[in-house]
Amino acid sequence: MNEYAQQFTVAQAQPSERAAFIRRTYAHLAGAVLAFIALEAYMITSPIAEMLLNVMSMRFGWLMILGGFMILGRLASGLASSTASQSVQYVGLTLYVILESVIFAPILLIAAYYSSPEVLPTAAILTIGIFAGLSVIVFTTKKDFSFLGGILKIGFMVALGLIVCAVLFGFNLGLVFSFAMVLLASGAILYDTSKIMLHYHTDQHVAAALQLFASIALLFWYILRILMSLNRR
Numbered sequence: 001m002n003e004y005a006q007q008f009t010v011a012q013a014q015p016s017e018r019a020a021f022i023r024r025t026y027a028h029l030a031g032a033v034l035a036f037i038a039l040e041a042y043m044i045t046s047p048i049a050e051m052l053l054n055v056m057s058m059r060f061g062w063l064m065i066l067g068g069f070m071i072l073g074r075l076a077s078g079l080a081s082s083t084a085s086q087s088v089q090y091v092g093l094t095l096y097v098i099l100e101s102v103i104f105a106p107i108l109l110i111a112a113y114y115s116s117p118e119v120l121p122t123a124a125i126l127t128i129g130i131f132a133g134l135s136v137i138v139f140t141t142k143k144d145f146s147f148l149g150g151i152l153k154i155g156f157m158v159a160l161g162l163i164v165c166a167v168l169f170g171f172n173l174g175l176v177f178s179f180a181m182v183l184l185a186s187g188a189i190l191y192d193t194s195k196i197m198l199h200y201h202t203d204q205h206v207a208a209a210l211q212l213f214a215s216i217a218l219l220f221w222y223i224l225r226i227l228m229s230l231n232r233r
Contacts, residue, residue, distance in 0.1 A: 011198045021202045028209035032097050033216070039101035044109045053106040063167050069103050073214075081207040089206035096210050100217050111224060116231050123224040130223075131189055131216055138193040145194035148187050155184045175229055178222045185219035 010021050043049045055061040076099065079092025111120045138145065159181060166173050192215050196208040 009198065010196065010200050010202055013202050017202050021200075021205055021208075022197075024205035025196065025208040025212070028093065028205055029212050029216075032093060032209055032213045035094075035097050036101055036104075036213075036217075039098065040104060040108050043101060043105040044112055049105040049109040052102065053109060056106050060167065063164065065103060066163070069099055072099055077207070077210060077214075080210040081204065086206070093206050093210050093213075096213070100213070104217070104221070107221070107224060107228075111228060115228050119224070119227045119231055123220060123227050126223050127216060127220040130186060130219060134186055134189045135193055138190060138197060142197075143194065144198055145190045146199070148191040152184065152187055152191055155187075159184065175226060178226045178229070181222040182219060182226070185215055185222060188215040188218065 010018055013021065052065070056065060073096060076092045076096035079095065080089050082088045082092065108120070111123075137143075159177075162173060162177065165171075189212070192211045196211065200208050
């Protein structure tokens with residue numbers, strides 16, 4: 001690791017170093033998204049997505065998948081933030097992309113083969129548009145959105161509790177919940193982008209890319225759910 005890079009946050013770094021950090025972060029983010037697309041293209045045309053869909057259809061199948069994702073996702077995030085070596089960081093990012101691909105495979109299978117053809121591309125375009133717009137807000141205002149941290153933590157805890165209750169008691173969370181999650185995901189993008197630009201060190205581009213990828217995936221998930229729900233009406 002570059003000891004010099006560890007001593008300075010992105011906000012304290014020289015403009016050239018800051019620009020290099022931003023390029024590396026978004027290049028790794030683009031790589032993660034492309035890897036995710038490639039993995040999903042394989043999964044939904046193989047028995048894997050159907051198998052995962054069957055598991056999710058079981059009463060507690062979704063909770064098992066979600067629980068495994070949360071545990072392994074935390075491990076992946078820890079590896080991506082490791083100061084041991086860059087190889088370990090890449091292992092973390094790779095693991096996280098694979099985990100997201102697994103959890104997304106069933107819903108993408110349904111969207112690709114059982115919904116209107118425009119649902120999937122529309123969800124992708126809306127996700128990219130919202131992410132770009134929120135990123136521009138952070139880059140242009142240079143505002144520190146770290147105050148959102150506590151709000152987001154409470155929001156996600158409540159959301160997780162509602163998801164668990166919905167699975168246990170068999171009720172549908174509905175469109176209102178999905179719209180609320182889009183707002184939470186949008187807040188997470190503001191928070192993450194601000195944190196990356198002001199508080200990360202200039203050698204933490206892999207961890208930064210993972211954090212942004214996680215928020216984009218969450219946003220995409222709930223936009224897709226909204227569009228699929230509206231498509232059924």
